[in-house]
Amino acid sequence: MxxxxxxxxxxxxxxxxxxxxxxxxxxxxxxxxxxxxxxxxxxxxxxxxxxxxxxxxxxxxxxxxxxxxxxxxxxxxxxxxxxxxxxxxxxxxxxxxxxxxxxxxxxxxxxxxxxxxxxxxxxxxxxxxxxLSPADVRALAALLAPVRDHIRAAPPRSAASRRRQAQ
Amino acid sequence: MxxxxxxxxxxxxxxxxxxxxxxxxxxxxxxxxxxxxxxxxxxxxxxxxxxxxxxxxxxxxxxxxxxxxxxxxxxxxxxxxxxxxxxxxxxxxxxxxxxxxxxxxxxxxxxxxxxxxxxxxxxxxxxxxxxLSPADVRALAALLAPVRDHIRAAPPRSAASRRRQAQ
DNA sequence: GCAGCGACGTTCGAATTCGAAGCAGTAGGC
DNA sequence: GCCTACTGCTTCGAATTCGAACGTCGCTGC
Missing domain, CATH: 1.10.10.10 (Winged helix-like DNA-binding domain superfamily/Winged helix DNA-binding domain)
Incomplete structure (x- = not known):
């Protein structure tokens, strides 16, 4: 890029x-x-x-x-x-x-x-x-869950170099 | 209570x-x-x-x-x-x-x-x-802002005792 | 089997964090 | 004008935090 x-x-x-x-x-x-x-x-x-x-x-x-x-x-x-x-x-x-x-x-x-x-x-x-109303709470949970999964899934920034360090 | x-x-x-x-x-x-x-x-x-x-x-x-x-x-x-x-x-x-x-x-x-x-x-x-979609972000901000204001407004739990410590 | 690599947890030293105590400076009552 | 209470910041000591280095164990290829 x-x-x-x-x-x-x-x-x-x-x-x-x-x-x-x-x-x-x-x-x-x-x-x-x-x-x-x-x-x-x-x-x-x-x-x-x-x-x-x-x-x-x-x-x-x-x-x-x-x-x-x-x-x-x-x-x-x-x-x-x-x-x-x-x-x-x-x-x-x-x-x-x-x-x-x-x-x-x-x-x-x-x-x-x-x-x-x-x-x-x-x-x-x-x-x-x-x-927060009950609906608000549901909305909040629904918004944050994907973010959590996304961050958990993302390679921890330092892993990138580690994985391909052996070229 | x-x-x-x-x-x-x-x-x-x-x-x-x-x-x-x-x-x-x-x-x-x-x-x-x-x-x-x-x-x-x-x-x-x-x-x-x-x-x-x-x-x-x-x-x-x-x-x-x-x-x-x-x-x-x-x-x-x-x-x-x-x-x-x-x-x-x-x-x-x-x-x-x-x-x-x-x-x-x-x-x-x-x-x-x-x-x-x-x-x-x-x-x-x-x-x-x-x-998060742009709408999601707006929703998230809208959900959290009142919470922030609420917590900021809440008396800091310890203030009660400090204020009346002189009996 | 066993050498090498990788994962798991601990130890170590250095940096950061907080609360309590202390030192000004300020505001209000008189 | 003073005395008392309060605010603002710093100093101090103790506890916590992290990353790097280490020792140990498990897994793979040979």
Whole structure:
């Protein structure tokens, strides 16, 4: 390709982009406070517990967790260490693959999750959903889902060079 | 109030909420890489420069910047220090209020912003807007704007206690 | 089998982040 | 004019975050 067409965003796009970032920043900030007060959890920790609690088996591999919450591997190691020290999860080598580590939520983890969840939901309800009608929420979900799939599918920018580095 | 009505989110709401968080996490991650490569800027730094560049005067007060990008004051002090050391902004005491500090973008700051912006826009276009039609984008903006206003208007959860801390 | 390549998780060091405490400067009541 | 409360920013210490380097394990071709 010669060069990209004048890469600019029209005002509507810019507004949507900025508002998206702003809304999530604000929401995340508020939620973080609530989680800290209610259960001394950081947002990442909550996300991890929530994902584990949602899983049928109550467990996930480290890498899948990191990917799921968009976190660095080393960061996840650190957080998993904290959660384990707090007795909220357990780490064990995978049975089938000796390399990978399986993280499993404990009963204490589920209990804490259950304790924190109502307040969390209340905050999200009050801030994010309060100004939105049920139809709005459906529309929002319908708009964002394809975006998520698209970004997930997109090669992570650095992969391009990696894939064809061997010419 | 006796107690809140069963605070639960229906599956659609949950999906919308999770997708919202996921999309912005992914987007932010991708953008962060691009900014790092293109101009050695963190996302916060870019946001700050962008806000300053957008301002008619090219400047803002520290507090307003921190509020705008949803950042802690101390964090902003740190970042402003970095940007100033890099010659991208200048800090000066406000003329009218001796307490506050006015941050102003320099020509070098504008130049860097201009240099980084096309790539930034390209990433956002390719990831966020690629799966969305112009109508979708309008809808998204229309959905999120009220949410932003609502959250901005909401009392910051901790303000209640601060206001009445003196008994 | 075994050499080489790739995936998984951890360790390490450096940079960033936040809240609490502190230091001015400002506004209002008297 | 002062005293008190409040705002604006910075400093400080502790916690978190990431990428790079590392050790280990699994998979392929031979």
């Amino acid at each position: 010669p060069d990209a067409p004048p890469p600019s965003l029209d005002p509507v796009q810019l507004g949507a982009y900025f508002t998206l970032i702003e809304v999530t920043s604000l929401l995340r900030h508020a939620v973080e406070q609530q989680l800290r007060e209610a259960g001394n959890l950081s947002y990442v920790q909550f996300q991890l517990l929530a994902r584990l609690g949602d899983s049928p088996t109550g467990s996930h591999r480290m890498t899948d967790l990191a990917d799921g919450v968009v976190y660095s591997r080393s960061g996840l190691t650190y957080q998993a260490g904290l959660l384990e020290k707090a007795g909220l999860v357990v780490r064990a080598p995978s049975p089938d693959d000796e390399r990978s580590v399986t993280v499993t939520i404990t009963d204490a983890g589920r209990a804490l999750l259950a304790e924190v969840l109502p307040g969390h939901i209340e905050v999200v309800s009050g801030l994010l959903f309060e100004p | 006796p107690d809140a009505p069963p605070p639960s989110l229906d599956p659609v709401q949950l999906g919308a909420y999770f997708t919202l968080i996921e999309v912005t996490s992914l987007l932010r991650h991708a953008v962060e890489q691009q900014l790092r490569e293109a101009g050695n800027l963190s996302y916060v730094q870019f946001q700050l420069l962008a806000r300053l560049g957008d301002s008619p005067t090219g400047s803002h007060r520290m507090t307003d910047l921190a509020d705008g990008v949803v950042y802690s004051r101390s964090g902003l002090t740190y970042q402003a220090g970095l940007l100033e050391k890099a010659g991208l902004v200048v800090r000066a005491p406000s003329p009218d209020d001796e307490r506050s500090v006015t941050v102003t973008i320099t020509d070098a700051g504008r130049a860097l912003l201009a240099e980084v912006l096309p790539g930034h826009i390209e990433v956002v276009s390719g990831l966020l807007f690629e799966p």
